[in-house]
Amino acid sequence: MPKIPGLVKGLGITLKEMTKTVVKGAETVQYPHEKENPAPRARGVIALHEDNCTSCMLCARECPDWCIYIEGHKELAPPRREGGKPRNVNKLDRFDIDYSLCMYCGICVDVCPFEALFWSPEYEYSEPKIADLLHDKSRLGQWMETVPEFEPYESGSQAKVKKVPRP
Amino acid sequence: MTATSDAQKMQYIAAQAADARVNVELEAEGMTLNIGPQHPATHGTLRIIVRLDGEQVTAVDPILGYMHRGYEKLAEVRTYPQVTTLINRIDWVGSFANEVPFILASEQLMGIEAPERAQWIRTILFEMGRIANIVLFLGDMGVQLGAVTPMFYALRDRELILNQIESATGGRFHPNFNRIGGVKDDLPAGWITDTKTALNKIMDFCQQAEDLIVGNEIFEERTRGIGVIPADVGLAYGLSGANIRASGVDWDIRRDSESPLPYDKVDWKVWTHPDGDSFARYWVRLQEVRESCKIVEQLLDGIPAGPIMAKVPRIIKVPAGEAYVATENPLGQMGFYVVSKGGLEPFRVKIKTASFSNMSITPWLLKGAYVPDVITILASLYFILGDLDR
Amino acid sequence: MTDILLIELAYWQESILKLIFGFAVVLLPAGITVYLYLFKMVSFMQSRLGPMEAGPYGSLQLLAEVGKSAQKEDIFPEKADRFVYAAAPYVVLVSTFLLVLVVPFGPDAMFVNFDTGIFFALAVSSLSVIGILMAGWASASKYSLLGGLRAAGQLIAYELPLVLAVVGVVIQAGTLNMSRIVEAQIEGEIFGWGALGNPYILTQFVGFFIFMVAVQAELTQGPFDMPVAESELVAGYMTEYSGFRFLMFFIGEFATANIFAFLGATLFLGGWAVPPFVTDMFNLDPYSNLFNFIGPIIMIVKMLLITFVVYWVRFTYPRFREDQLQRFAWKFLIPLALINIAITGVAKVVF
Numbered sequence: 001m002p003k004i005p006g007l008v009k010g011l012g013i014t015l016k017e018m019t020k021t022v023v024k025g026a027e028t029v030q031y032p033h034e035k036e037n038p039a040p041r042a043r044g045v046i047a048l049h050e051d052n053c054t055s056c057m058l059c060a061r062e063c064p065d066w067c068i069y070i071e072g073h074k075e076l077a078p079p080r081r082e083g084g085k086p087r088n089v090n091k092l093d094r095f096d097i098d099y100s101l102c103m104y105c106g107i108c109v110d111v112c113p114f115e116a117l118f119w120s121p122e123y124e125y126s127e128p129k130i131a132d133l134l135h136d137k138s139r140l141g142q143w144m145e146t147v148p149e150f151e152p153y154e155s156g157s158q159a160k161v162k163k164v165p166r167p
Numbered sequence: 168m169t170a171t172s173d174a175q176k177m178q179y180i181a182a183q184a185a186d187a188r189v190n191v192e193l194e195a196e197g198m199t200l201n202i203g204p205q206h207p208a209t210h211g212t213l214r215i216i217v218r219l220d221g222e223q224v225t226a227v228d229p230i231l232g233y234m235h236r237g238y239e240k241l242a243e244v245r246t247y248p249q250v251t252t253l254i255n256r257i258d259w260v261g262s263f264a265n266e267v268p269f270i271l272a273s274e275q276l277m278g279i280e281a282p283e284r285a286q287w288i289r290t291i292l293f294e295m296g297r298i299a300n301i302v303l304f305l306g307d308m309g310v311q312l313g314a315v316t317p318m319f320y321a322l323r324d325r326e327l328i329l330n331q332i333e334s335a336t337g338g339r340f341h342p343n344f345n346r347i348g349g350v351k352d353d354l355p356a357g358w359i360t361d362t363k364t365a366l367n368k369i370m371d372f373c374q375q376a377e378d379l380i381v382g383n384e385i386f387e388e389r390t391r392g393i394g395v396i397p398a399d400v401g402l403a404y405g406l407s408g409a410n411i412r413a414s415g416v417d418w419d420i421r422r423d424s425e426s427p428l429p430y431d432k433v434d435w436k437v438w439t440h441p442d443g444d445s446f447a448r449y450w451v452r453l454q455e456v457r458e459s460c461k462i463v464e465q466l467l468d469g470i471p472a473g474p475i476m477a478k479v480p481r482i483i484k485v486p487a488g489e490a491y492v493a494t495e496n497p498l499g500q501m502g503f504y505v506v507s508k509g510g511l512e513p514f515r516v517k518i519k520t521a522s523f524s525n526m527s528i529t530p531w532l533l534k535g536a537y538v539p540d541v542i543t544i545l546a547s548l549y550f551i552l553g554d555l556d557r
Numbered sequence: 558m559t560d561i562l563l564i565e566l567a568y569w570q571e572s573i574l575k576l577i578f579g580f581a582v583v584l585l586p587a588g589i590t591v592y593l594y595l596f597k598m599v600s601f602m603q604s605r606l607g608p609m610e611a612g613p614y615g616s617l618q619l620l621a622e623v624g625k626s627a628q629k630e631d632i633f634p635e636k637a638d639r640f641v642y643a644a645a646p647y648v649v650l651v652s653t654f655l656l657v658l659v660v661p662f663g664p665d666a667m668f669v670n671f672d673t674g675i676f677f678a679l680a681v682s683s684l685s686v687i688g689i690l691m692a693g694w695a696s697a698s699k700y701s702l703l704g705g706l707r708a709a710g711q712l713i714a715y716e717l718p719l720v721l722a723v724v725g726v727v728i729q730a731g732t733l734n735m736s737r738i739v740e741a742q743i744e745g746e747i748f749g750w751g752a753l754g755n756p757y758i759l760t761q762f763v764g765f766f767i768f769m770v771a772v773q774a775e776l777t778q779g780p781f782d783m784p785v786a787e788s789e790l791v792a793g794y795m796t797e798y799s800g801f802r803f804l805m806f807f808i809g810e811f812a813t814a815n816i817f818a819f820l821g822a823t824l825f826l827g828g829w830a831v832p833p834f835v836t837d838m839f840n841l842d843p844y845s846n847l848f849n850f851i852g853p854i855i856m857i858v859k860m861l862l863i864t865f866v867v868y869w870v871r872f873t874y875p876r877f878r879e880d881q882l883q884r885f886a887w888k889f890l891i892p893l894a895l896i897n898i899a900i901t902g903v904a905k906v907v908f
Contacts, residue, residue: 006382007874013379014316014602014873021601027323028605039334041355064249105252105343110351113481119337156284156472157353200703222703222879313782313876319603379873385780386875538703539783539878 040148042121043104045135046097047143049165052116055090059108059117067101068108069094097140099125100133118164120146197225202541204233210307211552215529217541224541227533229526234556242516247273247347247483250513255341257520258554261300261497262332263292266345269516271426272492272505273347276485280427284473285349290428291466292332292344293494294459295362298369299328300497301409301452301459304549305376308449311546312389317379324372327365334358347483349476359467366460373457381450390446394532394544397443404531405524408499410548413451414443420495428494433465445547452549484511498522498554518557522550575668582657586857587812591619593861594868595811602872622804629800634697637797641695646798646805648688653812655681660819661736663829663852664844674735675727678820679720682775685813686712689784692806693794704794707879708777708784714886715774715781721894722767725901726757726824739828754833758825760904763897765825767890769866772817774886776810779871783879814867815860822859829856 021027029036038044055072071094076086109117120143127133135143150161197220204212212233218226238257242250250269257265267289274281281289306321329339335354336342344351380386396406398414411418419437421430438454440447487509493502499521506515525548533541566574596618600607608615633639659674661667671677686709693705727733730741745755758765774781784794798806822828829852841847877885 006378006384010379010383010873011869013375014869017316017320017604018598018601021604021606026601026604026606030606030609039330039337041335041337041352042333043337062246062248064245064252103252104338105249105341106337106351107248107252110248151355154354154356154358154470156470158472158474159353309875313780314874316599316603316872319605323604380875383874385877388881389875389878537878537880 038121044121044123047118047120047147048140049116052114058111062107062111065101067098069096095137098134100130118147122146222537227530234552238557246511252343258551261296262340263296263342264496268492268494268503270345272490272503275490276488279348281349282474283471285475287470288350294463297497298459301456308546309380324368331362348479393445393540395444404528407521409451412439413447415441435462448547520554522554525550583812586815599872626804632799634797636697638695641691645688645692646802649685649809652684656816663849666849673733696797701794701796704784715771718767718890719771722764725761725764725897728901742827743830756827767894776814780874780877818860818863821863826859
């Protein structure tokens with residue numbers, strides 16, 4: 001069988017791709033009408049679980065862009081049991097993440113010792129005004145609803161699957 | 168600092184502008200063409216001033232620095248995890264591959280060895296970054312030469328690799344997955360089977376690229392004998408990676424240097440080509456993608472069980488010292504020279520990138536080439552501007 | 558014209574009708590091919606769907622493009638020669654409109670019935686070279702100049718194979734008149750079997766191949782698009798044009814492709830006629846008035862077939878370098894065409 005010259009084979013490949021698209025459909029997704037689902041671990045937006053946060057400021061310090069703004073005050077909370085003395089607790093006043101600066105690196109989520117920050121794969125939060133990209137405490141708390149559960153690991157892994165705190 | 172007067176400022180600006188302006192009128196001895204910072208052929212903002220005699224090049228002057236982002240200066244004022252985040256963006260196509268030499272150098276300084284499972288996961292993602300990068304090259308060289316269709320096949324099949332990187336690390340292009348002492352998280356269930364499916368698709372794409380581009384007689388005519396780099400000239404200019412392997416030099420850092428990454432536990436080979444022309448560079452990279460697929464499949468079959476992170480203190484303070492680690496990145500040899508004075512931040516990070524050396528050969532290589540060949544040669548040398556300018 | 562429409566028309570009314578038809582014939586198929594091939598076929602070959610938002614399945618995308626180009630700023634480069642720069646697209650379009658004059662769309666449906674039809678067509682198609690050179694020089698930009706020079710060299714080099722390929726057809730038909738070439742194909746016979754007529758693609762397949770390659774090069778398409786090499790010269794001689802002038806070049810390119818395809822269909826595929834066995838089946842007269850109305854549709858179908866091949870090749874192959882292109886024309890195509898002519902001449906005398 002004589003060797004088909006590469007030119008003809010090339011034409012055959014494009015024709016085959018064309019018929020495949022006509023018969024089976026394209027490989028692209030028509031965005032506003034159909035949407036792809038990113039992976040559960042995709043870094044879309046950061047969600048805050050306020051009850052765990054003690055305003056230790058580690059995330060704000062470690063952020064490479066300094067895009068987290070935290071303000072808190074100390075309060076006296078009632079003692080845990082009878083006859084004890086009142087405890088000092090930190091109460092969060094303000095926890096803002098400025099998504100116009102955020103690099104989506106995840107250092108804040110990693111570094112938080114109390115597991116108050118979580119990744120969520122939501123990506124459709126673009127705004128016409130840049131100032132609206134500063135998400136405040138309540139909005140960050142709303143993103144918690146979109147945080148998926150942590151997936152089980154591959155076999156052979158010794159890591160433990162963490163749980164996402166739900167209200 | 169003496170204050171400069173307004174007249175001096177205007178003079179300076181005018182001199183710079185005159186320097187940068189390239190004359191429109193035809194000059195007597197030859198035409199100066201500015202393959203300027205905005206151009207479809209240069210992979211980013213690269214400026215090459217070319218002196219032409221008709222359609223032949225007589226002199227070439229590449230002007231770099233349009234994309235300089237100051238990585239080495241930034242690294243002096245960032246902590247180690249923050250530097251890891253930043254250096255993801257040096258070679259933005261070969262995602263994971265940028266982090267590896269820096270983390271290996273830092274681990275050498277701290278005297279920590281990452282556990283075996285972490286090293287295997289690192290190597291798998293490293294090779295996947297290589298596949299993503301070189302598949303883009305396979306399509307891109309077709310576009311530079313005029314074949315617009317294979318690029319779409321390359322992008323389509325590369326999506327699968329990027330999706331796999333995303334499901335493991337969270338980011339497609341900037342995984343930020345390495346940590347000093349291991350990797351950040353373990354692989355999700357089902358990842359291994361999905362990755363194997365993606366790799367099969369990539370092998371199919373390699374076959375398509377071979378039929379559509381390598382087998383194409385027009386492509387062969389455009390690239391055979393164009394931009395021949397003899398091995399000794401290549402080594403003198405510091406070429407690395409596929410560029411020097413296409414000139415016949417059998418050198419691959421993965422095999423030839425000591426590293427904790429498990430390349431010696433898998434069965435793979437290094438591809439070379441004796442010709443040293445643009446066709447050889449394309450062909451060697453095509454074979455490298457296939458070889459990477461084989462490496463990843465073997466690694467996926469044999470991941471050892473175990474922890475993914477060594478015992479590392481929460482706040483990372485690296486003891487004083489210096490370390491240099493070079494790895495075989497998709498673009499060539501990338502090396503990080505980390506100097507630490509015992510603080511939270513490195514004292515100095517010197518980044519040696521492959522594209523810079525690849526670019527240094529162009530004044531020698533492009534002399535006497537035709538204008539279309541300039542594009543072919545630049546495309547076959549394959550540099551990414553982020554890698555070139557840092 | 559009167560015998561087509563069966564009514565008496567004054568000369569000036571006929572001229573206006575011909576003017577409208579002229580524009581329609583040039584612009585309408587250009588619009589169809591742009592949509593079908595440039596938007597849809599290339600997208601399907603690249604595993605994507607192409608424009609889908611403007612109109613159902615993106616059919617009104619060309620309208621959107623025309624509107625967009627029309628409202629753009631009319632840019633003149635600082636050092637450009639204003640008159641030459643402005644006139645260049647129109648010169649290219651003039652050659653396109655002149656080409657369409659001689660194509661027969663039916664037994665009587667044609668604009669002018671020249672006796673030297675094909676000769677006129679080939680002569681007039683070289684006018685576009687002037688327009689391209691004007692565009693390249695007047696843009697006062699080195700990229701445009703390089704593009705214009707490359708284009709001039711290429712177009713002149715590929716004129717010869719085009720002409721020589723057609724000469725084979727002319728020898729076989731015995732006439733330069735386009736309608737009589739079509740008639741010769743209808744009435745011809747292949748070794749005594751007249752059911753298919755004698756479309757010259759069967760005997761002149763070498764000529765057809767050379768014709769297709771030369772057409773691809775004349776349109777600066779596909780493997781021969783050095784003058785417009787997008788990744789090197791941005792857009793070659795069209796770099797400095799924007800808005801409506803760029804649209805003229807663009808539409809001119811597609812319209813010329815269509816008209817060359819019409820020419821190819823007439824010369825090689827039998828023009829506006831269907832194979833005789835079809836007309837025998839329905840007991841039709843191939844020269845009846847019916848074919849004046851069906852003829853254009855048949856021509857469009859044949860034109861779509863030929864342009865499909867043209868664009869298929871364009872989107873698959875990388876491009877030739879300028880000297881390889883010239884070598885291909887002068888050292889391969891022209892000798893092949895000459896051999897074809899020699900064999901045709903001998904065969905015509907013998908058979």
